Amino acid sequence: MAQGLRAAIDFLLYEWLQAQTLCSRARYADHTRETFDAVLDTCERIARDKYAPFNRLVDTEEPRFDGERVILPAATHEAWKAYAASGMLSAAQDYAVGGMQLPYTVEAAGNAFFAAASVSIGAGMLTVGNANLLMAHGTEAQQRAFALPEFAGRFSGTMCLSEPQAGSSLSDIATRAVPDGEGYEADPLGPRYRLRGNKMWISAGEHELTENIVHLVLAKIPGPDGRLPPGVKGISLFIVPKKLVTPDGQLCGQRNDVALAGLNHKCGWRGTTNTLLNFGEGRYPVSAPGLGAGLDGQGAGAIGYRVGEPGQGLRYMFHMMNEARIGVGMAATMLGMAGYLASLDYARTRLQGRPLGPHGKDPAQPPVRIIEHADVKRMLLAQKAYCEGALALELYCARLVDEQRTGEAATADDARLLLEVLTPIAKSWPSEWCLEANSLAIQVHGGYGYTRDFPVEQYWRDNRLNMIHEGTHGIQALDLLGRKVLMEDGRGTRLLGERIAATAERARAVPALAAHAEALAAAWDAVLAATRAAWADGDPVAALANAVPYMQAFGHTVLAWIWLDVALAAAARDGAAHAGRLQACRYFFHYELPKIEAWLRVVRTRDRTCADMAEEAF
Amino acid sequence: MAQGLRAAIDFLLYEWLQAQTLCSRARYADHTRETFDAVLDTCERIARDKYAPFNRLVDTEEPRFDGERVILPAATHEAWKAYAASGMLSAAQDYAVGGMQLPYTVEAAGNAFFAAASVSIGAGMLTVGNANLLMAHGTEAQQRAFALPEFAGRFSGTMCLSEPQAGSSLSDIATRAVPDGEGYEADPLGPRYRLRGNKMWISAGEHELTENIVHLVLAKIPGPDGRLPPGVKGISLFIVPKKLVTPDGQLCGQRNDVALAGLNHKCGWRGTTNTLLNFGEGRYPVSAPGLGAGLDGQGAGAIGYRVGEPGQGLRYMFHMMNEARIGVGMAATMLGMAGYLASLDYARTRLQGRPLGPHGKDPAQPPVRIIEHADVKRMLLAQKAYCEGALALELYCARLVDEQRTGEAATADDARLLLEVLTPIAKSWPSEWCLEANSLAIQVHGGYGYTRDFPVEQYWRDNRLNMIHEGTHGIQALDLLGRKVLMEDGRGTRLLGERIAATAERARAVPALAAHAEALAAAWDAVLAATRAAWADGDPVAALANAVPYMQAFGHTVLAWIWLDVALAAAARDGAAHAGRLQACRYFFHYELPKIEAWLRVVRTRDRTCADMAEEAF
Structure with missing residues (x-):
């Protein structure tokens, strides 16, 4: 494999x-x-x-x-x-x-x-993302105490956003962070708070893999009236270590009040702990002698060190979430690839049936390997088109990150903006279509595919989480149609359009790809027309009623562009593998891209069928 | 629920x-x-x-x-x-x-x-199907000894078709049935044979739920040269009880040589045993005193009684398989319904987020139940459209069975033929789209959906088997495009077309449905045109290269017809539930039916992209 x-x-x-x-x-x-x-x-x-x-x-x-x-x-x-x-x-x-x-x-x-x-x-996805966030927004002391031990593998990291009553809706988080007495601002590790609240869906939230776990926690600081500020603008970010540390990142022998309240039992991705954590419930009271003055009593909360400014927590966290979203997209893609390659191996050796046609179906002939059947080829080629296409997209996005970091100012800024537009696709598209690839990998295996003697059913179960965690499909779709395609007066959309047009232009010169170039240009025009129609009167309710079908069409169009660009590189080279890439591109243009019309239709017409459904009519 | x-x-x-x-x-x-x-x-x-x-x-x-x-x-x-x-x-x-x-x-x-x-x-699906087959094709003695105890729940039944080396390819089965000595034809329970072979994927193949298990086994009777006849025409059908019985269906105290060789461990449907059975391996040698003369020695095979004529086994078995395929379609549908109703309950109580729009998104407002979000409504309405539509289709097919059994000769024959055409859809469509419904039910639950604390992930796992067992999607598609739409000179297809046209005609008179009627008529025309184009030169290789996309388009068109017909009944009535049915119909026509164009396109153009893919290019 x-x-x-x-x-x-x-x-x-x-x-x-x-x-x-x-x-x-x-x-x-x-x-x-x-x-x-x-x-x-x-x-x-x-x-x-x-x-x-x-x-x-x-x-x-x-x-x-x-x-x-x-x-x-x-x-x-x-x-x-x-x-x-x-x-x-x-x-x-x-x-x-x-x-x-x-x-x-x-x-x-x-x-x-x-x-x-x-x-x-x-x-290391979460640990690296956590440490990267501190390198970007933490103090030097926070970096030394927390990020460097994470890079060394001594500590690991989490991101604590969701709460049991607030999954996707971060404005409703209720975890409270209260200044830890007089002089709380003087702690060498940053302004020191006491946190109380519950965090749900925390991956790697508790384990013994590392000396310590660095939780990055979103919480709200109550105002003078004791009430939490409403909305996302009231959210701040805190470092809450499982075990308290000295400024040079050594354990100081005291546990912080972060308690495991439960393990989530999932249908897939079962090797990773997924936890409900209670912060400051009093199970591990922190008296913390020597940590500084002003502690307001035992069990008064988990100790947390504020990162950056109050009220900026979500902005800092997004630094980590964008990487996490590309990471989830890559994970979904790799589950798809693993299933594709496993089913390809199986199809190359499993004997069954005979080809159709005048000399086929003769029972006196020996059975053939199933890769010789047209429908098995279809299922393999679909997987290849989904997974290698998604891999190309994820690497393209990664390349944009490098451009943003090391390019000239103008190209770096373009890369930043293009990445903003592509991130919802990089997260959502593989999580939907590489899951479909996993289902096809099961199907290629026949009955063996649904048994636990073969790996493909696990890939499929593992992959089902990806359409939900790090922002559901619905959230990604609102982000795309409600924010990303509009931002900076639509400049990100125009940038993407320019890149699509450039690829199409090059492809027009290659006879085998010229028809795809026309199809891509038409698809992009259709996406733009639907975008305009959706926002025709600026009413977000009407515009966003079909945000998910919009994202599906947008995603398929982006993938068609990526495949055509990949095909340009393959067309210039000889050999079976390159021919296979051209064929996968062809598959995508013939079998997949035409699907966008059905998705765009409801966007373009601002179809209200779903939005108008009365609750009692279900 | x-x-x-x-x-x-x-x-x-x-x-x-x-x-x-x-x-x-x-x-x-x-x-x-x-x-x-x-x-x-x-x-x-x-x-x-x-x-x-x-x-x-x-x-x-x-x-x-x-x-x-x-x-x-x-x-x-x-x-x-x-x-x-x-x-x-x-x-x-x-x-x-x-x-x-x-x-x-x-x-x-x-x-x-x-x-x-x-x-x-x-x-009771398999037990009833097994007994029904004997009522249709067995002798009175076989009915008394095996079918009646099955109806009474004392015995249960299986169908034993697949073998480890031959899943979908029944012509390659290698289980041998040899006449059990002189006078083998005189056994009161039917011509007595000794069977040896292995059968795979046998549901309920071994358990203690009933006194006895009646296996209906496909096997081949060797010719005079000792070789098994090639192809499906050499297949005969045998009753092989787990325990031997007297002619009045009592256990005679001797176990037959049917041995459990292994349990399959599946990703879903885990409550039902799924087995590899060895027939005649010698684990339970049958000396069988009093069962008749001519036994050719201990351990020489499991005793089986032939049903009907030699070489007709597959035809008899299809009697059972058609019911089983409707049964699988209904099972897939009900898993979908269970998920739909569970996610509807969840969406009605779970609080999260705020509606979009001028007064929404205000964090000072309390969160709303998620059923108020347009995308959640979309996911619920899609499930309703898939699952209630599939339920209507399955009941329609069941109604055709009754027509076939009790109608006037001409209508009974029409019902038989229409059922032939619809069976691949009744099996395949719910197994694909009610699985998709289960995935949406998970999505509505957010992270809770993929945990085992909620039922929806199990429905999804259970449902994944349905696209494979009782004939894979690929097999159903070949059956549909390669056989059913052509049979009796296309009369079945014409019958279906007439019913579709009749529904459309009635719907044209109802203002709310008139546009759907036009869309349905156009869709059916497109299906017919694609059918003709696929078979333009009669070459099955070219015609069937895209049989699965064809079946997907055919299935969506059938479901659009079913929904329009259901909507006609709903439109004549008042109340929220009827309004909901009309809305689900509308959803199907707006969001689903337009998908057929992408599927039919490759059929119509006899697209060779998949068929031409070279193995080394994967």
Whole structure:
């Protein structure tokens, strides 16, 4: 399996995205394609040796709480150790803090191997995102005490947004953060607060993989009247470590009042703990001698250190959430790839049936391998088109991150804005279509596909979470149609349109791709027309009533663009693999892109069928 | 939940299909709507008391083999007892054999409650289908010894088609049946054979729910050269009981040589054992004193009694498989309904977020129930359209079975042929779209949806089997485009077209439905045009290359017709529930039917993209 994945990544990274050209940038000047390859080799090897063999094990041996500790399989501990030892946790960091100064594009490509091998053993996504946020918005002291131990793999990180009564609706969070007495602002680790509240859906919220867990927690600081400020503008961000630390990131021997209230038992992604955490319920009262004056008594809350300014918490957190959304998109993509490659292997060896046609169906002839049946080919080609297309999109987005970080001012700003528009697609599209790919992988296996003797049903279960966590499909769709396509007077949409037009222009010159170029241009025009029609009178209720079908059409159009661009790179080269990419592109244009009309139709007509449905009529 | 299901069934059964008019037929003359209702009441009650409470239990406590017996939860035994006691196993049978002489339409409606409550505890589908087959093709002695104990719930039944090396490809089965010595034809239970072979994917293949298990087994009788005849024409059908019986259906104290070789561990439908069975491996050698002369030695095979003529096995089995396919379609539908009703309940109580619009999004306002959000309404209405539409289709097919059995000769023959055309849709459509409904039910729940604290993720896992068992999507599609739409010179297709046209004609007179009528007529024309284009030169390779997209378009068109016909019944009535049906119909025409163009396009153009994909290019 890993072979097919590596070949796909190598092609996209070097032949399509020309990632090696990043080495001409000052930040990456020490790198070459060889050093990039060495990183990919290491990731591939660790994923093969420490992740893949245990993917089923972590599904069947779910995390459990023994009353004191959360028990994970030994394999998960070994995998984490190997991952931390690889240096991938600080792959993108400066040499000065022990990092590799790798482009994010290469980091994302390397991490893909772990997601394909065992998404739920988990790699460093949340820990790295957490530490990155502190590098961007924390004080130097916070970075030293929390981020650096995370990059070293001694600590791990979480993001604590949702609450049981407030999933997607962050304005309703009720976790309270109260200044921790007089002089609370003088704590070397940042303004010190006491937090009380409950956080739901916290991945990796409790475990023994690391010395400590750094929770980044959204909470509200009550006003003078004791009431929490309404809305998202009242949200602040806090570092709440599981165990209290000294300013140089050593444990100071005292547990913070963060208590596991429950493990969520999921249909997939079962190797990762998913928790309900109680902050400040009093189970681990913090008297904290030596932590500073002004503690207002035992059990008065979990200690948290404010990051940045009050009321800016959501903005800081989005720094982490955008990376997390690309990470989720990549995870969904890799689950799809894993299923695709497993079903391809199966189809190449499983004997069954005979081809149709004049000499087929003769029972005296031996059965053929099922890859010779047209419908099996269709299911494999659909998977290839979904998953390799999604992989290209995720790497393209990663490349934009590098552009934003190291490009000239104007191109960096374009990259930032384009990334804003593409992020909802990078999150939502693979979570929908690579899940569909997993269903097709099951289907290729026939009855074997739904048994636990083959890996594909687990990929499918694991992948079902991706349309929900880190922002549901519905949330992504509101973000896209309600915010991203409009922002900066639609400049992001125009930027995307320019890139689409440029790809179409190049493709018009290639006879095999010219018809696709026309189809892409027409599809983009249809998306723009639907966007305008949806917002015709500026009423968000009417505009957003069909935001999800809009996002589906937008996503399919983006993927058609990505595939056509990939096909341009493939068309210039010889060999079966390149021919396969051209065929996958053709599949996408013939079988998939025409679906957008049905989705856009309801957007364009501002169809009210769903919105008008009376509750009592269900 | 059951309330919403009962209301849907009552409307479709009595107001749409006018099932009460069946009481004017001689066979059902003793029945009235009241006796039908009493059956539905009983089913609803048993399903509520004995099935629904244990649906999660049977998922977590999978069947296990203790070396001698397969252990199932006590709840499964209780549920089977209650089901058998209800009389539903012989619901459709003659009074003379203890049956209720119920229409199949009512039987199917009654069984729907069990599938919705716990599909994997299982009701009587296979047992009844097995016994029905014997009533149609077995001898009177076989009926007495095997079918009647099945109707009484003392025995249960299986269908044994697939083998490990031959799933969908029945022509390759290798189970051998050899005449059991001189005088083998004189056995009172039918010509006696010895069988050897392995059968895979046998549902309810081993358990202790009943005294005995009646396996109906496809096998081949070797020719004079000792070789098995090639192809499906060499297949015969045998009754192979787990335990040998006397001619009056009593156990004679000897086990037959049918051995459990393994339990399949599935991602869903886990309450039902699914087995690999070895016939005649010698684990339970049958010396069988008193069973007749001519036994050719211990361990020489499992004893089986031939049903009907040699070489006709597949034809007889299809008698059972068509019912099984409607049964699978109904099971898929009910899993969808269960998820729909669960997510509707959730959406009515869960508070989160605020509506869009000028007065919405104000954080000072309290959160609303999520059913007030347009996208949640969309997900609920899509589920309603998929599941209530599928339910209508399944009941319509059941109604055709009754017409075939009790109608005048000409209408009975029309019903038979129409059923042939609709069966692939009745099997495939709900297995695809009610699975999609289950995914939407998860989505409505947000993160809670993928936890095992809510029932929806199990419905989704259970439903994933339905696109595979009893004939995969690919097999159904070949059956539809390769056989059913062509059979009897296309008369079945014309019959369907006439019914579609009649519905459209009536709908043209109803202002709210007139536009749908035009859309339906156009869709059917497009399906016919694609059918002709696919078969333009009679080459099956070209015609069938896109058989699955064809079936998807055909299925959506059939469902649009069903919805329009249902809407005609709803439009004539007042009240919220009827308004809801009209809205679901509208949803189907606005959001779903337009999808057919993308599917038909590749059929019409005989697109070769998938068929031409070279294996090495994947």
